[in-house]
Amino acid sequence: MSVQLACASCGKPLEATNRGRPRRYCSRACQARAYRARRAEAPADAPAGGGDAPEGRSDAPPQLTVERIVRAGIAVADAEGLDALSMRRVAMDLGMSTMALYRHVASKDELVALMVEAAMTGVPLPDSPPRDWRHGLERAARRDWDLYHRHPWILSKVMVTTRAYFSPALAADSESTFTSFDGLGLEPADAFRYMFMFTSYVQGVALTYVSDVEAERQARLTAKRGEEEPATGAGGARSPLFEPGAYPRLGPAMRAGADPWDLDALFVSGLAGVLDGIAADLARRGIES
Template identity: 35%
Template structure:
């Protein structure tokens, strides 16, 4: 009988090794632990074994999956706050918005309820309504706060393409930093807030003087934000899935590996099977690819001269 059969199973051995690194301080709170693929290489185990080892550590509360960061060492819980109430005179709209922003970033927009905000701020729920008319105004203020934190430079770079790239990347950075944001920025029912409208004005200014019809310009300032927001919504869905399930994307694919291999080897999808398996969640590269191809197309359109609407 092998030592593994007598003692630890492979996944337990891997979990014990990572646990030791955490308890000895070799891996500190916030440090990224080895990915499942790295564990496969380092310990010569199957992917399912590596996945189970991380699941054990997650169940023990030693690690946590963070969207965009992978699996990291979990920080100790902060000491419980003393019960107490904040005097109403110390409550401000800015404090409410900052608190809501922190909750939404950590737990999702739904978690930033008025009741939760009141509890975090140590006030009665009705105190919030002396500063806000309700949830809709709070969401407007959250959007304004995020866009103010990602200001457009003045002056911007020369050239229409550089200006359009800049505004798209600024919006992308905001969406990545605040995964709940794409749900609030609608193209069909936009929020009429100055900071968002300034982005549209910036794009129209970038298009000034180009051989485009008014209709083409209007479509352009809708198409580019739609491109950025569409990819951001997919990224936000992955953040939400990781938060709700505790399973990172690469671990999720590991579970489906046998089914994927069976479908790809069936001969029904030869072109799909021939594609390189680039991580589907590499949203930054996907954004750069999509933005580049779109602007290449606009440049080609401008090179052909004026066309119909």
């Protein structure tokens, strides 16, 4: 009974080995999972205790760590988009073989999740309470806007973290934004509704932004290959949008509102409208701002 009969990682029953020593894992996957768990438990205190590599040597290659892998992944995604992110690519950038990464991250999905966490932690949360709710939400919107500019690839993955998984960085961000409503005496459900409306708007604008970034990247790729500038897109001069009479409302609106395509100005203007909507609801409930 004292003999270990279950895999230390997955808990599956385990036949005894022929020698006296018991085996601990039922498969290589479980073995690697336990390895990663051990690494995660003892993150950086080892250099003081054990006889680790000094790490400062110039000839010794730096050890592979989760942090270095995540940093390399973020660098690739920032520079060339999530499509260019592959395990082989990250490993090559780090000078390691592909499979060496799997000692530290369980899969590409986990790597991306870690990248999201790291990137969100990279933009600092405000440390002072906001002057009022409007100031707090504007500050939070600017923070998110910065985040999506630095790491456009986040948007397509934040949604994965929205409700199905728990993300500490995202929760901290939300908690910080919720402080905007402190002192108003709001019902939690109302605060949630305001947050939902606010976040939806910001994410919607971010979607337009990342689509622009992606389209520009695509255009740069095809231009480098085909050497031709289409100008037939919706923003181009020969766009069907601007054929006279074709789109009598949309055409002039695009010309007037988006001809110098200033997404920041549009973002700020729309944000003001969203906050006005919240103000109207607050007034209707008799809550002075």
